[in-house]
Amino acid sequence: MVPVKNTKLYEVLGVSTDASRQEIKKAYRLQALKCHPDKNGHSEESKRKFQQVCEAYEILSDENKREMYDKFGTADESELQEQMSPQMYTTSGMSAGDLFAQFFGGGSTTSGFFERKRHTPEMARGPDIKHNLKCTLQELYYGKHAKLALNRTRLCRKCDGSGGKRSRTCTACGGRGMRTETTRRGPMVQTWSSTCQDCNGSGTYVRRKDLCAECAGQGCRTERKIFDVEVQPGMRPGQEIVLPSEADEVVNAEFGPERVIPGDVTIILQQLPHEKLRVLGDADLLLSNCSVDLRTSLCGGSVWIDSHPSGRVLKVDVAPGRVLAPGTVKCVENMGMPKPGGGFGNLYVRFNVEFPEKLDEATATAISAALDSDSNVQPTSSQALPEGVPIEDHVMSDLQPDLSQGGSPHKRRRGAADSSDDAFDGDDASDRAESCTVH
Structure with missing residues (x-):
């Protein structure tokens, strides 16, 4: 074996x-994942190491380039030319490309894309390919596997990017890739390259x-x-799944x-809208x-939730004597989305009290009597009025808006039920909601 x-x-x-x-390919994958900039905060050191790993694999995975590197310590033709004595090719009448080809049995190994690299200081990193993957809330809850088909440009595996079995040095430019032209106009000489x-x-x-x-x-x-593509349980909308070094190997340049x-x-995860639920913070849910x-809101009872992303039906108990006002938000602990490190977030429930359109007179009398006897209820009619203020009696009627004039002339008053969503735009929802039990 020839010493390296x-x-x-x-x-x-x-x-x-x-x-x-195979050992080189396995080592490359391990090192690429270890040094990838996305896993190291995109630091300059990680970018430098990742580029070194890619360049090392590019040379050692190719038999001809590896043989050239083992013999001469480099796989770059320009570096090899600098190491050689100029007399090796100037006195022989051969071009630099012909002399270089002579070392490898008459066929230049630095053709195609590898030859183009001579004219650039170092190989640049190609652009990333981004793709949005739409998921339902239930798919984010349980996770899923998705098949994703993408088009990309890669080196031809048969010729390894050379374009053919044997390349020859271009006679028009002498293998330099650039042509120099000179024009003489009187005493002035103009030279340019293209x-x-x-x-x-x-x-x-x-x-x-x-x-x-x-x-x-x-x-x-x-x-x-x-x-x-594997979507882990509890992954968030907007979270990215990175497949390193799977984009284009060849791009269109100048x-x-x-x-x-x-x-x-x-892969960027996107959540499809849910009819009732939305995600708060890292793992909380808001119904x-x-x-x-009305009876349950005043006297307690059970509420059934059938829209949980787990597919289960939840029974939530409302304790007797704990009144649910319209827009009240309660917390069901550990019934939110899965957390990456284990456990679950919380489920926050905003209640909408359904009032009857009317009550029987006997029912209204009974409720009134019951409320009058409850010390927790303070009727507004018992408030003291200022002396000497005239009082007028009026009867209210139902509002009949003129829809042809753009709806009701009265602006809808924003109440507690409308503002409760704003109270849960942040991650501190647990500080503003009471807990309730679930069965």
Whole structure:
């Protein structure tokens, strides 16, 4: 076995110099997850390490590039040229690209996207692919697995991005990817450089008969990848699921397709609206309109809740003597959404008291007598009136709004029932609601 001149890339992945391709691939996945910027607060150190891991895998996973790195300590043609003596190719009449190809049996290994990298200081990171995943409240409660199909551009696996079996140095630009033109006008000489149109700046080309049949010489293919996305129980709307390095490997750049470090596929959870429930804070739920009859609101009893995301029907007991006023909010502990670390949030219930349209005279008399005998009830008619104030008697009638004139001329007064939602816009709902039991 040929001794390895530089072991830096092997140390980055944490493998030995005689590691197999499968061992290198496994080590890359572990290191990529460990150093990924999303898991390290997007610190500059994590970005630097993640790029080193990607570049190390790019070279060591390719047989030709790995052989070149083991022999010379680098897989970059420009660095290798700097290490060599100029006489090695200037006196032989060969171009730098021909001399470089000679080391690898007559075929340049730095073709296609890898050759284009010579003209950029370092490989850039490609853009992320973002996708919204819609979930019901019940799916967020229990979790789910979703199949997500996305289109992405990846390197051709058959030719590894080279575009063909054998690439040749572009004769128009001498393998530089740029052409220099000079114009003389009298005593003035003007020189400028432009991208070589023959090779589109790559410095190499592949003959038609040598083109890769899989990608037609493009070096990349658009593929449709199906991801299995796992939504954990209790995940929140807006939360992101990151699939690292699963985005495009090739993007359209100024001079054509360019190879990049793959970005991430980011799944953003979106909750479909629920008819009655909404999520508060991290794991609390608010049932915004729970109907209760007048008798239960005054005398106690049981209220049934059939809209819980667990699918269970909850029986909530209202203690006798604890009056439920319209808009009252009660707390049912540990009946909210699952928490990531275990346990559950709370369920807050806002009650809407349903009043009868009218009462029988006997019922009204009985209720009046019962309330008169209760020391907790203070009738407003017993309040003292100022002396000397004239009193007029009037009879109220039902309001009949003129709908053709835009509805009732009276503005609806905002009461406690309307403002209770505002009281639960924050995360301190538990400080403003009483508890009740559930069976």
